[in-house]
Amino acid sequence: xxxxxxxxxxxxxxxxxxxxxxxxxxxxxxxxxxxxxxxxxxxxxxxxxxxxxxxxxxxxxxxxxxxxxxxxxxxxxxxxxxxxxxxxxxxxxxxxxxxxxxxxxxxxxxxxxxxxxxxxxxxxxxxxxxxxxxxxxxxxxxxxxxxxxxxxxxxxxxxxxxxxxxxxxxxxxxxxxxxxxxxxxxxxxxxxxxxxxxxxxxxxxxxxxxxxxxxxxxxxxxxxxxxxxxxxxxxxxxxxxxxxxxxxxxxxxxxxxxxxxxxxxxx
Amino acid sequence: xxxxxxxxxxxxxxxxxxxxxxxxxxxxxxxxxxxxxxxxxxxxxxxxxxxxxxxxxxxxxxxxxxxxxxxxxxxxxxxxxxxxxxxxxxxxxxxxxxxxxxxxxxxxxxxxxxxxxxxxxxxxxxxxxxxxxxxxxxxxxxxxxxxxxxxxxxxxxxxxxxxxxxxxxxxxxxxxxxxxxxxxxxxxxxxxxxxxxxxxxxxxxxxxxxxxxxxxxxxxxxxxxxxxxxxxxxxxxxxxxxxxxxxxxxxxxxxxxxxxxxxxxxxxxxxxxxxxxxxxxxxxxxxxxxxxxxxxxxxxxxxxxxxxxxxxxxxxxxxxxxxxxxxxxxxxxxxxxxxxxxxxxxxxxxxxxxxxxxxxxxxxxxxxxxxxxxxxxxxxxxxxxxxxxxxxxxxxxxxxxxxxxxxxxxxxxxxxxxxxxxxxxxxxxxxxxxxxxxxxxxxxxxxxxxxxxxxxxxxx
Numbered sequence: 001x002x003x004x005x006x007x008x009x010x011x012x013x014x015x016x017x018x019x020x021x022x023x024x025x026x027x028x029x030x031x032x033x034x035x036x037x038x039x040x041x042x043x044x045x046x047x048x049x050x051x052x053x054x055x056x057x058x059x060x061x062x063x064x065x066x067x068x069x070x071x072x073x074x075x076x077x078x079x080x081x082x083x084x085x086x087x088x089x090x091x092x093x094x095x096x097x098x099x100x101x102x103x104x105x106x107x108x109x110x111x112x113x114x115x116x117x118x119x120x121x122x123x124x125x126x127x128x129x130x131x132x133x134x135x136x137x138x139x140x141x142x143x144x145x146x147x148x149x150x151x152x153x154x155x156x157x158x159x160x161x162x163x164x165x166x167x168x169x170x171x172x173x174x175x176x177x178x179x180x181x182x183x184x185x186x187x188x189x190x191x192x193x194x195x196x197x198x199x200x201x202x203x204x205x206x207x208x209x210x211x212x213x214x215x216x217x218x219x220x221x222x223x224x225x226x227x228x229x230x231x232x233x234x235x236x237x238x239x240x241x242x243x244x245x246x247x248x249x250x251x252x253x254x255x256x257x258x259x260x261x262x263x264x265x266x267x
Numbered sequence: 268x269x270x271x272x273x274x275x276x277x278x279x280x281x282x283x284x285x286x287x288x289x290x291x292x293x294x295x296x297x298x299x300x301x302x303x304x305x306x307x308x309x310x311x312x313x314x315x316x317x318x319x320x321x322x323x324x325x326x327x328x329x330x331x332x333x334x335x336x337x338x339x340x341x342x343x344x345x346x347x348x349x350x351x352x353x354x355x356x357x358x359x360x361x362x363x364x365x366x367x368x369x370x371x372x373x374x375x376x377x378x379x380x381x382x383x384x385x386x387x388x389x390x391x392x393x394x395x396x397x398x399x400x401x402x403x404x405x406x407x408x409x410x411x412x413x414x415x416x417x418x419x420x421x422x423x424x425x426x427x428x429x430x431x432x433x434x435x436x437x438x439x440x441x442x443x444x445x446x447x448x449x450x451x452x453x454x455x456x457x458x459x460x461x462x463x464x465x466x467x468x469x470x471x472x473x474x475x476x477x478x479x480x481x482x483x484x485x486x487x488x489x490x491x492x493x494x495x496x497x498x499x500x501x502x503x504x505x506x507x508x509x510x511x512x513x514x515x516x517x518x519x520x521x522x523x524x525x526x527x528x529x530x531x532x533x534x535x536x537x538x539x540x541x542x543x544x545x546x547x548x549x550x551x552x553x554x555x556x557x558x559x560x561x562x563x564x565x566x567x568x569x570x571x572x573x574x575x576x577x578x579x580x581x582x583x584x585x586x587x588x589x590x591x592x593x594x595x596x597x598x599x600x601x602x603x604x605x606x607x608x609x610x611x612x613x614x615x616x617x618x619x620x621x622x623x624x625x626x627x628x629x630x631x632x633x634x635x636x637x638x639x640x641x642x643x644x645x646x647x648x649x650x651x652x653x654x655x656x657x658x659x660x661x662x663x664x665x666x667x668x669x670x671x672x673x674x675x676x677x678x679x680x681x682x683x684x685x686x687x688x689x690x691x692x693x694x695x696x697x698x699x700x701x702x703x704x705x706x707x708x709x710x711x712x713x714x715x716x717x718x719x720x721x722x723x724x725x726x727x
Contacts (some may be wrong), residue, residue, distance in 0.1 A: 162354035165321050168341040169348045170368035170419065180367075184358040 022245055029238035036233065047239045061236065064223035068202060071133070071219060075140035076197035080190050082141065083148025083197075087189075088182070090149065091156040105146045116143055117210035124211065131213025139211040140201045147200065148193030155189035188258060195251055202244070220244075271330070272297045272455050273318065273423060278327035280313055285693070287313050288479045291327070295423075295457065295472075300449050302458045302466040305476035306502070311459045312351075314476075315425050318457065319348050331422065347416035348425040352432060353408045355400040361387075361411050362396040368419040386418040389448065406437045413448070423455045430465065442468055463503045467491065475499050491544075496611055497685070500542040501678050505574075507548070507585050509681045511541040511610070519610055522681055523581040524559050526603060530610040540611045547607035548587035550575070550599050557600020561585065563593045577601065583681040618659070618697055622652040622721075630719065633690050633712065635670030639719045651722040656699040658718035661688065661710040668711025672696060674704050688712065 029047070033040040090101045108116065120139045124131050163185070167177035183190070205221035212222065220240075227234055273295040280288040288310045295301050303311040316322045318329060320341030328335045336344055347368075355364050362383055369379045387393050390410040400408060409429060416424055429445075430438045446469055449456050460466055466473050467487040475482040475490060475498075483495045494500035497508045511521030513533040519526055521541045533539060551557045561577040564584075575587045579601065593599065622632035624644045630637045632652055644650060665671035672688040675695075679685075686704060688696040696712060704710070 160350075160352055160354050160357075162350040162352060163356060165319075165341070166348070166350055166354040166356070167367070168321075169319060169346075170415070171342050171371045172367075173340075173342055176371065181356055181358075185356075 025238050026242045026245070029242045032235075034232075034235050036235075036238070046236050050236045050239050060218065061223060061234065061240075064218040064220050065240070067133075067217065068219040068221075071136055071140060071208075072198045072201035075137050075144055075201045076194050078137070078141045079144035079148050079197045080194045083145045083193055084152050084183075084186060084190055086145065087149045087152035087156060087186075091153065105149050108143060109146050109150075113143075113204070113206040117207040120207065121210040131211055132215045132217055135211045135213065136208055136217065136219070139207050140197075140204065143204075143207060144197035144200055147196045148190070151193040151196060152186055152189040155186045159185055191258070192255060195255055199248060199251065202248075270297065270333075271295060272299075272332060273457070274328075274330035274333075275314070275318075276328040276330065278314070278317060278324045278329070280310075280317065280322065280324050286479060288317075288324075291479075291481060293474055293481070293484070295455060298453050298455055300446075300456045300458065300469060300471045302460060302470040302473045303476060304460060304463060304466040304473050304502075305482075306461055308478075309476040310479040311461075311476050312427055315348070315427050315457065315459050318423070319346060319425055320344050345422045346425055347419050347421040348427065349409075349412050349416050349429045351428045353412040355408055355411055355415070357401055359400070360396070361392070361398050361400060361403070364400060364411055365415045365418050367415065382418050383414075386414040389417065389451075390414045391444075405433055406441065409433065409441065413445075417448075417452070417454070421454065423457060426456060426458045428459055428461070431460070431462075438465070445469060467503070475502065477502075493609055494542055494611065496614055497540050497542070497678055498676070500609070500611070501676075505545050505586060505588075507543045507545065507681065508678050508685075509541045509543070509583070510613075511539050513537045513539050513610065517605075519608060522579055522583040522585070524579075526558070526608055527605040528608040528610055529605050530608075533610065533612065538613045538616055540613050542609040542611065543585075543603055543607060545574070545586040545588040546572075547603060548577075548585055549602040549604070550577075550587055550589050550591075550593070551602060552599060554598060554600040557602045560598060560600050563595055563597045563599065566593050566595060568592075584679075585681065615697065617656060618654045620652045620654070620694070620696075622650050624648045624650060624721075628716070630721070633670035633672075633694055633696065634692055635668070635712070637669045637714055637719065638716045639721060640716050642721055644721065644723065649724060651724055653720040653722055654714055654718055656685070656697050657683075658714060659696060659698045660713040660715075661686070661698055661700065661702075661704070662713060663710070665709050665711045668713045670696075670712040672710055672712055674706055674708040674710060677704060677706060 028036055028039070030042050030044065031038075031040050032043045032045045086105075090098060090105070093101060117139070120135075120142065121131075124135050129135060163181055164177055167181040168174065172180060203221075205225065208219050209222055209225070212219075218226070224233070224237060227237070271294045273293070275291055275293040278288055278291040279286065291310075291314060293301070293314075303314055305311050313322065317324050320336070320339060324337060329337050331344070331346075356367065359367065365383045365386060366379050369382060374382070383396070384393070387395065390413055392407065392410050392414065395403070395407070395411075400411060403411065413429070430441050433441060442465060458469060467490075470487055472484065473487055473490050474484050477498050483490055483499050485493075490499060490503055494503065500506045500508050509521045511519050513530070513536070514520050514525060515535050516531040517528055519528045519530070519539065519541060554560045559579060559581075561579040563575055564578050565576045567574045569588075572588045572590055573592055575589055575593060577585045577587060577599070579585060585601070620632045622630045624642065624646050625631050625636065626646050627641050627643075628638055630639050630650070630652060639652075662668050670690060672690045674686055675689045676687045677684055683699050683701050684704070686698040686700060688698060688710060690696065
């Protein structure tokens with residue numbers, strides 16, 4: 001009995017430790033105090049400020065949010081297309097070639113961000129590509145694509161290997177077969193890959209920092225970094241982070257529900 | 268010139284350095300039901316994929332109505348395929364699966380509806396239009412796959428082991444239905460299977476394949492009654508395959524007995540192989556009525572008949588089918604009618620290996636090194652090494668032999684087994700042995716030096 005209680009308590013303490021910072025921010029997003037940690041009564045003023053642009057430097061914060069979302073959407077879309085095509089290609093390789101490609105695909109995923117960031121920075125400088133919005137997107141596509149490959153691959157191996165040929169056999173051109181048969185069947189994998197890419201792009205600081213150039217492009221993460229160094233966090237970041245956390249949470253739940261659904265279908 | 272709807276001319280195909288098809292020539296008449304039959308890996312599916320256009324041949328032509336279609340992509344060939352594992356589109360329902368091809372051709376919706384309904388009736392699947400294909404049973408999925416192919420009114424329907432995944436009862440029912448469909452529609456069927464019974468039941472013509480080569484083309488009755496070699500005889504139905512000698516025209520000697528037969532033109536005292544189907548081994552309860560006699564060693568009930576094994580008085584084993592039950596140990600007379608003895612030319616009488624002389628007592632052959640009797644032939648010379656079938660020892664462990672291989676086929680010949688052993692590089696070694704081996708056993712190969720006969724090749 002005590003064993004059981006201890007085991008349960010352990011889990012709850014662990015969860016509390018994990019989520020304490022998030023809870024902390026979420027709770028203090030509902031008070032007006034400029035200093036984090038001072039509770040000056042419940043208020044939704046910070047949320048109001050955030051949405052009605054009544055705060056100092058709100059335009060730069062909002063444009064950073066806008067940049068972040070735009071970069072995440074574009075990069076995730078490109079990575080999804082690129083990754084799906086690559087997965088189909090790798091899947092159709094045989095034996096050793098396929099192993100090699102899988103390995104090459106997984107190396108960027110374990111590579112530390114700082115190395116990816118610095119090497120991309122050097123590459124862009126070497127190629128004389130002026131850095132800014134485009135280079136950040138290219139960089140994000142680079143580190144997102146392997147994850148798309150990884151999430152599309154299992155769909156391919158579950159698929160009947162003949163269905164592409166069956167489509168050709170019934171008169172579909174390769175492009176039609178891809179659109180009408182392959183994509184619908186790979187869609188769950190592509191969606192997971194897209195969501196994964198989207199969240200990773202949102203989350204990224206290091207790679208963005210090295211590839212955004214000097215034109216003053218800010219995403220949310222670089223904005224917060226600069227803001228924190230200027231002296232204290234803008235209080236409106238608290239509601240913003242709470243909202244972002246909620247959005248990510250919902251996305252994760254969606255992914256999980258989808259997965260259990262497809263698993264159930266398989267059984 | 269006769270009109271063939273499909274005419275395969277000199278097709279060959281390799282995957283990497285492995286040649287899977289050698290000079291394939293098959294002609295198919297309009298409306299014919301042709302079956303490509305052979306063990307797995309014989310190249311039958313490759314032929315089908317060449318016709319469908321998923322593969323391109325290395326050499327040769329594929330004529331459809333007299334026109335070469337080798338350059339045509341699969342989606343432009345007026346052929347449709349029923350795949351082995353159905354390959355239905357899981358994201359579409361039954362109706363949309365079947366309508367897939369028609370929609371691509373922009374057939375008006377009204378016509379699509381009518382055609383889909385008609386073809387669903389043909390395969391006994393009315394009222395299933397809305398169903399998700401994943402919710403269907405194997406047999407139902409197969410019907411949808413057939414309907415999806417037939418709705419496009421192909422000139423030829425290609426079927427790749429369509430019934431392989433079904434259980435026995437379902438398979439038998441589907442065989443009958445397929446046969447009826449073929450008769451009703453008049454479409455040419457090219458059917459791939461490894462099931463000889465299925466081939467015999469369904470086909471107008473059977474093409475027997477082994478190791479990428481055509482062994483025999485003929486009607487089911489031809490193939491069954493007059494197999495051209497021991498592979499065909501062994502693959503199709505049960506059979507007694509025996510070594511024999513053609514004494515003279517219409518007279519053959521095997522199992523140490525002489526028989527009258529109906530074959531001529533083999534020459535006198537020629538080694539041959541003889542096939543006798545078990546149902547043609549007539550058993551007489553009265554010993555005096557047989558040409559020779561034997562003892563029943565086993566009797567197994569098989570439903571319609573008893574399968575019997577007999578030991579003849581000269582020590583050979585024969586298989587027989589009979590409606591009567593016999594007791595083990597019964598002494599019976601045995602008779603074989605002349606017309607039931609199928610005599611085949613012997614394809615080979617001994618092994619002939621390509622070899623290279625290494626030094627005065629060693630040869631390199633079969634990817635290994637063999638000791639031979641002292642020879643005067645200069646090292647490096649290419650020679651032919653001949654070894655009798657029964658002079659090859661096969662060993663349990665690959666590393667024990669001078670060469671290594673895998674047992675590829677086994678034919679029982681009444682008093683010994685005739686094995687084909689393949690080396691890694693697919694060189695054939697033929698072995699006669701009394702030991703029991705299994706297919707796919709990994710074996711070592713040993714040959715006594717005195718049993719290797721070196722024949723010089725005159726290089727012109």
